[in-house]
Amino acid sequence: MDERKFFKESQSSKPANLTCPSCGQSDTYQVRWIVRTKRKDLEKSLRDEDRRKFLQLQSYMVRQDDLVGCKNPRCRKRIEITSLQSIVFL
Ligand SMILES: [Zn+2]
Numbered sequence: 001m002d003e004r005k006f007f008k009e010s011q012s013s014k015p016a017n018l019t020c021p022s023c024g025q026s027d028t029y030q031v032r033w034i035v036r037t038k039r040k041d042l043e044k045s046l047r048d049e050d051r052r053k054f055l056q057l058q059s060y061m062v063r064q065d066d067l068v069g070c071k072n073p074r075c076r077k078r079i080e081i082t083s084l085q086s087i088v089f090l
Contacts, residue, residue, distance in 0.1 A: 008039055018081065020070040022070065029068045031063065031065050031081065034061060035059075036060055038059045062086065
């Protein structure tokens, strides 16, 4: 299935509160996501088979960042983002 045919893709970043496992400091980080929104104007132009698939689809976003750099200037270690899902349905 060609997802680009069914979804409009855009970039977004959302704040997330993360705690660094190295230094224990919590801070807000901007995490980047790719947002795939179902095309609204598409349904009528699809063939039956595609339309059935399309109706079952849901808009969703995929997380792009797996790591952020700790904001604590004395630490600067990488924080692995494990507390957020990698796919979120909208
Ligand atoms: Zn840290």
